[in-house]
Amino acid sequence: MTGSTLDSAKTSLNYHHSDEVQATAHAEHHDFRVLGIIVFLVAEGMIFLGLFMAYLTFRSVSPTWPPEGTPKLELLLPGINTVILISSSFVIHNADTAIKKNDTKGLRLWFGVTAAMGAIFLAGQLYEYFHLEFGLTTNLFASTFYVLTGFHGLHVLFGLMLILGVLWRSLKPNHYSSTAHFGVEAAEVYWHFVDVVWVILFLMLYIL
Amino acid sequence: MTQAAQYQEKANLLAHGSEPENNWRQYFGFSTDHKVIGIQYLVTTFIFYLVGGVLATLVRTELATPESDFVSREVYNSLFTVHATVMIFLWIVPAATGGFGNYLVPLMIGARDMAFPRLNAIAFWIIPPAGILLMSSFLVGAPGSGWTSYPPLSLISGKAGEMIWILSVLMLGTSSILAAVNFIVTIVKMRIPGMGFNQMPLFCWAMLATSFLALVATPVLAGALILLSFDLIVGTNFFNPTGGGDPVVYQHMFWFYSHPAVYIMILPVFGMISEIVSVHSRKPIFGYKAIAYSSIAICGLGLIVWAHHMFTSGTPPWLRMFFMITSMIIAVPTGIKVFSWLATIWGGKLRLESPLLFAMGFISLFVIGGISGVMVASVPWDIHVHDTYFIVAHLHYVLFGGSVFGLYAAFYHWFPKITGKMLNDTWGKLHFALSYVGFNLAFMPMHKLGIEGMNRRIAEYDPKFAALNLLCTIGAYLLAVSTLPFLVNVCWSWAYGKPASDNPWGALTLEWMTTSPPPVENFEADPVLATGPYDYGMGSRATQVNVPFSDPHSPGLSAGPSSTLRAKADPVVAAMPSDRQGESNNR
């Protein structure tokens, strides 16, 4: 166990490790929280995956799809919505870049813009719901349409809340900094997830 | 005390904390201490186990005679539905993952708590309301369409009960997902330095695989239940054929979770058995890597076998063949584990006390469930025995003979650590004998019943099956009675039992390197790995040292992992994985 020469590389590495563990073993450690969010999003993704597979199966076992008498879906509004949501992912990334430079104003600006875009998306979604000619129980297509978009809409709403929450907190001076901005990262990761799900959803429901 | 254990303990003397103050109120509140949460899980789930046991006893009482004469048919259906739901979602899953997982994982990896303590507490506190909700369904007409809840039957039998069932299972699923997130992050990120993945105790490997399964599979069940509840409440037609829906889609989504659920229930127990067998045989675990990686293999394969529950339902032939082959292949990693445990026992110095007895009981019963499992994986045979008592027998051999015997072994093994008191071994042996005999009496005859033509989930049956059914019922009563010695033993020992030392079994894993019960943050100083988790019999090869193993003030001067005193580590016991030789070396 005792030796003659010192292995400085190893010891410094060890010190580093043990410091990290010492620090992180006590309650708050934001590194893990972002990882936790990502792991949790795997689970969220699996719910959507399950629902998508159910949709595809319903589609392929039904003799006609969408069932006869289903009015064709309007593409314009959801198309615009899609563009808005996809762009918002790039917008929110600017906020992340801003806070990494300690630019709280930039963070507020870009989060504000993202929140506005999210709100427009939700409003567009609601507008579409009210102007569709079929209801939740009209037929199998209608049901899957409402449940899939509705479940996604709930996620958008939750993401919007997160963003607004971060905005609110960013009003406090020095709440977020280039080194401590878990909330910002969490909201961003979640928003990207919601975005990716929408792209698949859009392709499946409107295009396919 | 053996040399390896002495060596490991000596290295960790500083890790010992002061006795925790005993404040019983914290066990009823929102505590974020993983040990408190672990005990909360264990006690809560055991209470639900007793409830599920009462339901099972009622079911067997009805089946003592061929006629439907004890309860009404509707109530009978509710009894077995709630029995299965309770046993799966409120006992085995939360007890094995939430209970022992929470208590042991941080201790075993040398962490002070889980990665997200508050999330952990939330995950636990979802369980009691969900369980009480499920029980309350008996007031409005409990769900009676089986724990599988296949539509369209589940859509046309009692709506209120069915909705309560869905809500309750959704809540329990959420709890399970949150716990899984916590375990994955904890195990991946919070191991003490020097503990690579291949120095982790096997229970941690098992928990990692289990958590991954829970994380990936549970959401799909949630998806299915969301759709089912829309059908139930709003009147959509996802699974209702009258409106163009397809019930087979529900079956796919349900089993995509519910088959992996079997592995969620058995993998942690595999992990516990690996620990217990090695400690009580006083031998290193045979084939550490094989056991560890076979957990991962089971986890991966477990996700692609679900349709073997649907061989008689609407699955195309290619799918039946594919799922038959994957289901059979799962027997290989499972076999590796069983043979490795046998090889661990072989030539050991067996301490034949309750933990090892239950662990050996586990192996002997689980192997029967495994054999009948391979049989039912075979499509032609499954077409004959699907939905019969053969399946009932098979699943109980896996989940009771397997999971529950394993959980009992774990209770006997870790009770001294959790409470600081020893359990009485004589009562433990009585408990073992009664359970083993009662279990086999209750479930062995069911194989024959099923093959001969008794289908499951029936309140009345052909009188030609009466004799064997009576035998099953007697066995079930014996099994019910067998719980009493355990309850008495636990209650009495917790209050008046012989105090346990820190490491009564002479084990090497880190949970034994602190006080029994451990202090609030588990270890005063970070524990160190002086030996691997299973290096029994290797103490004699260790070099004696005259420096302290760890010293929180000047770690560089200690012999632990941060040591600056050495250039080349002893290959036998080195803390850094890269310096180690032999079985546990992977880097």
Next chain:
Amino acid sequence: MNIPSQIVTLLAGIILTLVSLWYGQNHHLLPIAASEVAPLVDSLFDTMMVIGTGIFLLVNGILIYSVIKFRRDPNDDTDGPPVHGNIPLEIVWTAIPAVIVLGLSIYSFDVYQAEGGQDPMDHSVAHHGKNHTQMAKMSGAAVAAPLIADSQGVDATPLMSEDLPPKQEAPALGTVSPKVGDSTKPTEFVVNAAGMQYAWLFTYPDTEVVAGELHVPINRNVLINISANDVIHAFWVPEFRLKQDAVPGRQTEVRFVANRLGEYPLICAELCGAYHGAMKTKIVVESQADFDTWLQTQIASAEVGLDRAIATTPATLTEVEYLAPYAKEIGVTAGVLQQLQPAAAKSVHAPSIS
């Protein structure tokens, strides 16, 4: 006497093999085999029993031997030998089970093939050709059905097109109308079975006879077209080793050749509600002559229009009537028949899907 350990091991191995082989053939667990495929399934099970018994004895033998041989001396505080593993041994116990399960897979596949489970290439052709004959046979039933229904004053709209929209096959995504049995052989005899809570209703398409129990002639290729009207049921004849779910909205098939005279239970094997346990009837395998006689009787009684044998719904019986379902031949009064009629009419129409 001191016997070398290799010899003891060898002897133990031989004894274990012999016991397994013997028990695998003599377990007396299986019911009578009454269909052509049953012996195939049985020998598959026997094989699995041989292997299973061997593994069971091996594992439990090692456990018991260890308990006796390796129990710790109470005064001995030392550890056992530090054996960490043995790679060749581990390879052996990975490879042998792998070979066993692959062998079992191939064997099972073979039996499944013989049962007629899988003919992916053949399927479409054989199936379509067969479907035409089936359609032709059924058209009689379809024409006759309104007559039956009308005579009872019930609207005779076909069920499948109205209440239960039929599903397409989606083999790639894993939901199809399940079939079991050899569809390559020409079908010689067709019966339509409709499952409902809580009875089976069998329609003989050629003669429009509706019965609550299934009569089939011996040694003929029988096709049962199964449909369900309310929830999922399953058609199971333990003596035939065949089971098939009846899924609402899909028409499923069972094909078999019964080769042993006798009466066998026909059981619903999928939970279908409170009276699931009572949803059973019998299948009677009889000679062609006996079958014809029975059919004539049925036709005659149908013409009389009264005491037609039909399955009963236990829910409509009182508790007392219900308690002896096994002793009692399922017979029905006109009143019960009346209640059952919608279902009966539906079942007659069900097969017109192709």
